[in-house]
Amino acid sequence: MRTRTLGRTGPEVSALGLGAMGMSDAYGPTDRAESIATVHAALDAGVTLIDTGDFYGMGHNELLLAQALRGRRRDSYRLSVKFGMLRGPGPGFGGHDGRPEAVKNFLAYSLTRLGTDYVDVYRPARLDPAVPIEETVGAIKEMIDAGHVRHLGLSEVGAAAIRRAHAVHPVADLQIEYSLISRGVEDEVLPTLRELGIGMTAYGVLSRGLISGHWSAGRGGAPGDSRSAMMPRFAEGNVEHNLSLVDALRRVAEAKGCTVAQLAIAWVAAQGEDIVPLVGARTRRRLDEALPAIDVTLTADDLAEIEKAVPPGAARGDRYPQAFMANLGAGN
Template sequence: MQMRTLGSTGPAVSALGLGAMSMSGVYGPADRAESVSTVHAALDAGVTLIDTGDFYAMGHNELLLAEALRGRDRDSYRLSVKFGMLRGPGPGPSGVDGRPEAVRNFLAYSLTRLGTDHIDVYRPARLDPAVPIEETVGAIKEMIDAGYVRHLGLSEVDAATVRRAHAVHPVADLQIEYSLISRAVERDVLPALRELGIGLTAYGVLGRGLISGHWTAGRAADTGDFRNHNPRFSRGNVEHNLALVEALRRVAEAKGCTVAQLAIAWVAAQGEDIVPLVGARTRERLAEALPAAELVLTADDLAEIERAVPPGSARGDRYPSAFMPGLGVGN
């Protein structure tokens, strides 16, 4: 597995990371034993970056990772943890909390659930509009100084917020959605990150499965699957978007790879400062994704991909309308 560095101040990590969210029910039921085996397979393949959130099924994901990582050398992997999203016992989020006292509280819970004495990259999942980012980051800096956190990360914020946070403490990376069908980050955010020496960890590189090559029109998502409410999967939009996938499939077949591999490799090819997160929840999907780290795309390949899926060609927002105001960038 090739390695990349998260910005100028962050850790060295594998060129592909493992996003663990899908192992905790966001796309419907997941098999716990298979999830644990998938984490083991990723580590054995050289994946060193594992991303989670304390609100993924309200601690379920962290506890699952603690089980999967038990007995592994703590220096052999890096944990990226998001915090701050508030939920009740019912469905859906109920707000964001970025207060300094909440930062310390969330961190204490994560350290306990994960069974570790430190988090490698700690980041607010969303910007709390009621709390200046300087205060949230200042609390994380205190935890870095105390040894509980190694690096500061951000998630889903705009370029101005990145600059404000970076002025308080160096930011290792920004985690944000980036894929062939979600490219808004290219306008202002990515240039700012590169100016400041900040890395990018890209989630949603397969558009939540939409551009994986495995989704089909009319497919019924499981009960509780987030995609039931995602505009890009809605009737009318999904058919249009899957036509883009078929155009991408022709490029992939000519290249001798799968659609998923091509889509992941495209994100990785956008810069050595970008690390795609693969949201595999089974060993089968992980095994398909891993070769993307070694897939070399030529200038001609990239041009063909751009013709198949031009910027802005996807139909529908990347989140339901209620979620869009909380994002740093749009589609």
């Protein structure tokens, strides 16, 4: 497994990271034993970056990872943790909390659930519109100074917020959605990151499975799977068009000798050594498909063919429901 460094100040991590959300939340029923086996397989393959959030399954994901990581040397993996999204007993979200006292409270719970003394990268999941980002970041800086956090991260914020946060404490990386059909970061956010020496961990590289090559129109959502019910790109009328882009991408992948998923992941990785794709594999089978993507080398001709198959702005539908769009750092 090759490695990349998160910005100028962040840790060295595997060139591909594991996003653990789907093991606890959002995409329907999961198998705990298979989830743990998938984490083990990722670690054994050299994956060192694992991303979670304290609100993934209301703490379920952190407890799952604690079990999966038990017995592993703490310096053999890097934990990226998001906080601040408020949940209720039901499936909805209740806003954001970035108050300094809340930051420290969330962190204390995460450290306990994860069974660790520190997290490697700690980040607010979204901006709290009621709290200046300087105050939220200032609280994380205190936790860094105290040794409970190693590095500051951000998630889904725009260029202005990145600059304000970075002025308080160096930001290691921004976590934000980036894929062949979600390219809003390219206009302003990515240039800002590169100017300031901040890395990117890219989630949604397969657009929640839509461009994985495994989704089909009319696929019914399993209980607890929010994609068909809530995500505009999966909605009837949009999904058929978006899957036609996948068909075009499949032809490029076949010519390259790889799968659609591998091509889509490789495309994100090819956008810069400062970008680490996160794959949300929930099973060893999907992990086994994703891992070889890091070894897929894309030539200039390959990249041109991919652009022809999936031009910027070609997807139909927003990447989140409209209520969520206002809080995103790069809307599309």
